[in-house]
Amino acid sequence: MDNSGLYVGLDMGTTSIKVIVAEQVKGQLNVIGVGNVRSKGLSRGIIVDIDQAADAIRSAVDQAQEKASIEIKDVIVGVPANMLKIEPCNGLITIDESSREITDQDVYDVSSSALITNLPQEREIIDIQPEEFIVDGFEGIKDPRGMVGVRLEMRGKVISGAKGIMHNIAKAVSKAGLNIVSMILTPLAESHEILNDGEQDFGTILIDLGGGQTTASVTHDHQLKYVTTDAEGGEFITKDISIVLNTSMENAESLKRNYGSADSLRASEDRDVPVDVVGQSEQTIIDEKYLAEIIEARIDQIFGRIKGQLDAIDALSLPGGIIITGGVAALPGIVDLAAEKFNTNVRLYVPDQMGMRHPSFSAGLSLVSYYADMSEVDMLSRSAVAGSMTVVKKSSPDQTEVSNNDVSRNDAKPDKKQRQTEKKKRGEGIRKFFNDFFE
Numbered sequence: 001m002d003n004s005g006l007y008v009g010l011d012m013g014t015t016s017i018k019v020i021v022a023e024q025v026k027g028q029l030n031v032i033g034v035g036n037v038r039s040k041g042l043s044r045g046i047i048v049d050i051d052q053a054a055d056a057i058r059s060a061v062d063q064a065q066e067k068a069s070i071e072i073k074d075v076i077v078g079v080p081a082n083m084l085k086i087e088p089c090n091g092l093i094t095i096d097e098s099s100r101e102i103t104d105q106d107v108y109d110v111s112s113s114a115l116i117t118n119l120p121q122e123r124e125i126i127d128i129q130p131e132e133f134i135v136d137g138f139e140g141i142k143d144p145r146g147m148v149g150v151r152l153e154m155r156g157k158v159i160s161g162a163k164g165i166m167h168n169i170a171k172a173v174s175k176a177g178l179n180i181v182s183m184i185l186t187p188l189a190e191s192h193e194i195l196n197d198g199e200q201d202f203g204t205i206l207i208d209l210g211g212g213q214t215t216a217s218v219t220h221d222h223q224l225k226y227v228t229t230d231a232e233g234g235e236f237i238t239k240d241i242s243i244v245l246n247t248s249m250e251n252a253e254s255l256k257r258n259y260g261s262a263d264s265l266r267a268s269e270d271r272d273v274p275v276d277v278v279g280q281s282e283q284t285i286i287d288e289k290y291l292a293e294i295i296e297a298r299i300d301q302i303f304g305r306i307k308g309q310l311d312a313i314d315a316l317s318l319p320g321g322i323i324i325t326g327g328v329a330a331l332p333g334i335v336d337l338a339a340e341k342f343n344t345n346v347r348l349y350v351p352d353q354m355g356m357r358h359p360s361f362s363a364g365l366s367l368v369s370y371y372a373d374m375s376e377v378d379m380l381s382r383s384a385v386a387g388s389m390t391v392v393k394k395s396s397p398d399q400t401e402v403s404n405n406d407v408s409r410n411d412a413k414p415d416k417k418q419r420q421t422e423k424k425k426r427g428e429g430i431r432k433f434f435n436d437f438f439e
Contacts (some may be wrong), residue, residue: 007034008064009367010057010075010173011186011358014042014212014234015327017056019064020356020364024372031353031365033068035060044212045080047168054175061176069407076371078186078363081215081227082165089128089158095150102144102152103137104380104389110154111384115160124163127185129223130156143377156381157223159185182371182382186363187217188224189370194323194349194362195219204320205310207338208363209302209328211235218315228309230302234328237298245286246293251276256331260295263333267292269318278398294439296337301330303341304350310342321345324405326378327360346394 007029011022022277022404037059041306061072111128119125119402133144134153144152164424166183173180188204195204199347203220218226222278234256242252255275261267271288310316321344324334329348339346351365352358383389 005069007368007372008072008075009058009330009371010077010178011364011365011367012047012053012057012078012169012172013039013041013043013327013363014045014233014276015058015209016211016360017042017053018359018361018364019060019072019075020368021070022365022368022372023065026333026409028189029369029372031356033070034355035063035065035067037063037104039096039211041172042212044082044083044233045210045229046165047172050168050172050175053168053172057172057176057178061178062066068421072178074181075173076367077169077183078189078367079166079169079171079183080213081185081187081229081338082213083162083353084126084185084227084229085123086157086224086227087117087160089117089154089156091154092116092254093152095152099136099148102147102149104145104376106152106387107133107145107377108384108389109382113154114154115158115384122429123160125158125164125327125385125431126161126166127159127188128156128190128381128385129159130154131221132156143375144177145377147430159188159224161185173398179216184370185224186366187215189366190325190362191217191219191224192373193366193369194325199320202320203315203318203371205315205318205322206324207306207326209233209324209334211327214302214306214326214328216310218310218313218433220318226313226315228306230305232298232302233326237328239295240298241291245275245284245301246277246279247275255291255344256295256421259291261288261292261333262299262331263295263337264289264292264296266333266336268383271307276313292333295331298343299334299337303338307342316342317326321347323347323349325349325359325362327358329359357380367435419434 007022009230013017017037019035022029022031024254031181037056040056041049047053050341065072069212082225091109091110093113132155133141135141135144135147135149136151190281191206200219200222206217208215213233214230238252242249259273267289269287273288274283274290275286277284322342324338335348350359351361410428
């Protein structure tokens with residue numbers, strides 16, 4: 001099988017590693033294979049054991065290969081937002097003494113000049129985002145190629161991360177026997193896939209509720225403007241359930257998935273939840289509302305810290321509101337809880353691809369979608385980060401070929417008045433849980 005029309009995304013999360021194989025045909029991206037295994041060697045989104053992570057990556061790749069009936073050699077890898085910095089950059093080159101048409105090489109050269117910055121030794125440039133090109137003083141140009149000029153400028157953003165994180169990702173992927181086609185910042189890819197044109201333009205907050213951490217990113221004017229992470233996610237909810245109910249982590253995870261809710265106001269006191277308690281031969285029965293209060297307490301804390309970060313930059317005033325995704329976003333009631341906590345409009349994003357209709361697949365799908373839709377100018381600018389110019393050509397209006405990157409192929413909810421009257425009681429319950437069990 002010819003794999004040149006395929007894209008393979010690798011999403012390395014704290015709780016699971018996902019491999020997405022997608023094929024783009026006439027502008028339509030179709031998923032043809034998925035690998036999904038339990039993570040090993042990762043903590044809070046960062047690789048802490050390269051060998052274990054490589055084993056898990058290989059297992060996920062094997063699953064995807066079998067389902068897609070292809071051999072996977074090249075992958076598009078997601079980079080977490082830990083220790084991320086987004087800074088403005090400017091590049092300037094002189095085309096020639098006499099004006100001539102601007103070429104691919106000129107775009108590459110001006111992008112390279114924008115990367116000349118005094119980065120600390122422990123940091124590494126991940127990506128560059130061109131915002132506009134300026135030809136002989138004329139601003140607002142998205143693609144300067146073919147224009148005639150003497151002076152070419154580029155204004156944009158440069159994204160850098162911790163060199164150690166980047167090295168460990170590359171090492172683990174290499175040990176798994178794979179080649180990295182591109183390393184893409186996950187929040188950048190997700191904003192491209194999840195936000196519509198208006199949301200990217202007017203400004204929207206995207207919150208990815210992962211297993212090991214929570215990431216909030218702000219996109220405005222079609223540019224990623226801000227990213228922050230909170231070092232808690234779904235694993236912490238599972239630990240809370242385990243400690244409070246004196247049950248194993250495995251059973252706590254099962255309780256969260258099968259009976260859990262993020263909103264205690266919509267949970268039932270009449271629905272029984274069986275709990276396997278450590279040291280007891282018989283199950284203990286609790287009600288669904290009690291379990292929801294445990295879950296809600298932790299999510300409320302996460303949202304509170306994220307809100308503080310967003311308030312500091314006045315992001316919650318953006319008209320696009322908040323979109324939530326990630327594995328924890330599958331909990332019933334989480335949209336209502338987020339809308340109340342952030343006091344803005346909130347919606348849930350779930351991929352619509354067959355077999356991937358769960359918010360935990362958002363990151364992996366976003367990686368292949370972002371790469372498949374990347375413009376030629378973006379490719380040329382990004383290749384300056386790698387230090388080797390990518391030669392691109394449009395084979396058709398629907399597909400871009402990269403010559404040096406051969407990619408292998410709800411219940412009823414309480415009314416508003418009732419929610420307001422119970423809000424104070426909810427806060428007291430949350431504080432009581434943490435006073436009793438976590439201090």
